[in-house]
Amino acid sequence: MDYISTRDSGHRVSAAQAIVSGLSPDGGLFLPESLPQFSLSEIETMAKTGYAGRAVAVLSRFLTDFSEDELREYVSRAYAPEKFPPKAVAPVVPLDENAHILELFHGPTCAFKDFALQLLPFLLTASLRKTGCDKTVVILVATSGDTGKAALEGFADVPGAKICVFYPDGGTSNIQRLQMTTQAGENVMVFAAEGNFDDAQNGVKRIFTDRAYAEELAGKGYILSSANSINWGRLVPQIAYYFSAYCELLNAGRIKPGDPVNVVVPTGNFGNILAAYFAKHCGLPVGKLVCASNRNNVLTDFITTGTYDRNRGFYVTTSPSMDILISSNLERLLYLLCGRDDKVLRGYMEALAKTGKYTVGPDVLAKLQSEFAAGCADDAATAAAIRDVYRETGYLCDTHTAVAVNVYRDYAAKTGDRTPTVIASTASPFKFANSVLPAAFGRAADGGDFALLAKLAELSGQPAPRALAGLQDKTERFTAKVEPAKMKEAVSGWLGL
Template sequence: MGLPGAGKTTVGRIVGQKLGCRVIDVDDDVLETTWNMGVSEKLQDVGSEQFLEEEGKALLNFSASGSVISLSGSNPMHAATMQHVKKNGIVVYLDVATRDILDRLELMKVDRIVGQGSGTSMRNILQFRKQFYKKWYDARIVCESGITAEAIADKVLEAVRRYQDSKSETFISTRHKRLGEGEENDSVYFSDAVIVGLAPDGGLFVPEKGLPKFTAGEWQHLLGATYVERAQTILERCIHPADVPASKLGEIVETAYGENFTCSKIAPVRHLTGNQFLLELFHGPTASFKDFALQLMPHLFAYCIPQNCNYLVLVATSGDTGSAALDGFSRLNNIDKQRIAVAVFFPEDGVSQIQKSQMIGCQKENAWAIGVKSDFDFCQTAVKQIFTHSDYTGFLTVEYGTALTSANSINWARLLPQVIYHASSYLDLVQKDIITFGSPIDVCIPTGNFGNILAAVYAKMMGIPIRKCICASNQNNVLSNFIKAGLYDLRGRRFMQTSSPAIDILKSSNLERYLHLIANGDGQLVTQLFSQLESQCHFQLQKDLLERLQQDLVADWCSEEDCLAAIHSVYCTTGYILDTHTAVAKVVADRLQDRTCPVIISSTAHYSKFAPAILQALRIAEIKQNPLSQLHLLSSYSPLPPVHRGLLETLKKNEKQTHQVCAADVNVLMTQLETLTQNQFMKVF
């Protein structure tokens, strides 16, 4: 299946020859035989609308098992036809760039196709048709420019093999033990990893065979694509269709990114100064990069879970994850909201006032914000302890038919969507002619839990030419010290509250995934390192692993004074306001980049979320306590970018909402969760 000129017949013949199968061309072998006239003659005789009906009827009466069938370019526009086709075979879509199709049609002297009315350009009718193809295919073949029909045929065969082998893509724990003779494999599928969140042994799930690699041509194929199109193409290669079919995945991606972001580009890249560019990740509904995962993940989760069970999603947040999770899960449809609830634990005094107000304001009937009288590390540890408390989880299952899972970045479905925007930002620089494809870039990312920077490493593994990932820490600089010397050391470390609270983290969960990667999947080594961290509060990487780590990563940290000074300096020279986390990255990028290639700085949150610190950095003397008043004051300066509209509206609507506050005691938290679960889900009798 594909656009006219996509090469369906040519590729179909090669595939048929390789498989030893009969090849049927719908135009030549079905339609013309049925009608006793040529296709173009029939179209001229009955017109486009009637042609589609008669073409559809002809195919509904046709079946041919064990064959390779080349559909017509217009078959996918007839729903009943495609339902018949999908019941009887695997539908493969040859995704050829529109510019290549136009060139081929010109050579073939084709100037009009089915459905093309007068005044409609060929480009527009081709774009119109693509929406129908997206509904029906089981596997997409990205046909990069210049690829031969033989190579496309090989891709088709590989895609069919993948589609038929649901066991080919499994996930293992980062603490996975190498199997002895006779031992059962403990790997799981994507849907299992999404549902469970944390592996039973306390490790994190990773793809057993790693992430797929795109060729340079496949990446270049996505240059003219929208963010939604890029996201779907990348995710299709990372999620097996047995877990989430391509058509369903397309619906989910469209729901997540179609209308929920205030910028049509979703994740635009903006020039800042010199060779520095900002990847603006704050245009989602809650104004932080967490929206990219948490507008998508709840819908993946709702699709993957069994229909006969309730789920309580636990989240620990240092700020931005909380409101993003609450907003994302509250956008589920009403049926899903009756069986899925989310509880967010956040440090009561460890997030900004606006972040707290936003979380409280994002509460819905299935989405709860719970303040904890401690720091983020306690919240994160508490979630892990609750998960591994078998008596408690068993009690919830028996009494309330409710299972626990996580939406923190320990969940693979939280991490995977972040790979997309790192890839997309590189493609945007190519599209803007700032670089040519293949030229290297550096990325600089404010880092706390290590998920965002790990996603950049994964994008690099998939073929994006990232040279160095620059890890930017604030004064909680355990990570930057570790990257420099290989010693992860929490002994005597004092947690420090800063103006960049989302990276006020001492234990970086996703570091475990990265160490598993560079250790070539040595789960026993990972177990040893993190067991030592738990028992002795430190571990040291061996020399070869540190050298491998430093091939990907460099790091430094930024003081509070330097952070605020950077906000002031950038505003004075450009009129642009950085948020505190982005300012941390800007300071570190200035120190570590060598200016031989562009550096993309991840702007992970909108400055509106940290108004008091921003007002202080801009040296505005009188700072009002009310968050809304602070945003109105910022808005009066006509800043670039403008104050985040969605955040402003959330605060306006929800000034009087309240929330639960609990002591820093895991037992207290479990009691609170049981109360909320009892109120949300019907008790099992």
């Protein structure tokens, strides 16, 4: 299967080339030339396997450069028992009669990004071999919180790779920051970028589209790639866990084969919900896709009105991984909704770059709204959702999951939609103890981060993840700050150029 650029349908590459490049040279994102289809009987067969088997079944249809044996090896190593609990890689937990929580935080960094970023190093290093590239790959990452640590953990000390992460200074939880700044590994670097996530993300994109810089790096034996969800190798593993969630519901007797399920996803960069969209269009019985935003509700407004406008106030919220106003992966969806017309898509992206907004036509808006619903929750509503869910069910949500729960409940109340629903839970509540503790238990968030972890563990009766509690004994290695305009110079300095 070949991959094409959203901004030039004539630019075709293999799956391995798409993974190595990350971003197309024209600034577009890679998409498969067509989406593979899974029959209901194939999905029922998947239900009889474990998570690894389901992942291989999905990946093998998208990554045709790789043999099933290769993918089986990579998947078994990425989701090994020492990284993910063997019986609960991606468990589905009933919340009420209709809603189910898809827990995606049982990996080594306690966030959903682990599903892709434990696998991507294997896919990327193999792709380098398949494309005949003998250069050292330099991974550049902009993170709003979770991607950075997951990428660092996945690529630390991987031969032939270096990784540099930029996070927004003051724009993550302190636990998220410590996860990155204490990272071990001889090939890793972390910078605090002044400004917000969008500033960091735009800085990374400028580096990727700087052809002169790419040539300079190539002359020194380096090639750039990305571990953000602009890289197809980051996005495709996420499709697998929506198939797995459906299989889990089948096995639990909560649905019958062919029954549709709705999917609710808390999202800022639109990658996680886009993976659910791809799963649906590959044959998974999915009804409505519900996009949940925090106070930075640019996606909610777009799905409601058809106008994407980033010219608005930026808010630092208790769900920081969603504090985003430029949702990169939306470009992939727009390209498909426009009938794969790259000229129309380029017009939208040029308008966004020049004016900060664009408005889609009525036909595109109708297609969008036929598939997606949207809602948002501010910090007060998020805290109320954490409190109510815990009091009603004993289930402890993190702040991002609580945004999704709040939006789901509003959607169900307004529409009366009683379709069985999967809510993506994207992070451990312990990553955001300073917000979860007062919301769920009415306790002031007094004391340091590790005192809060201990108190949350005591009150909830759940142990704090070792990956988080163990940060207390680690030393911060990375404290440098950089202006977004000087990120390229920071990368060059790190590489010794």
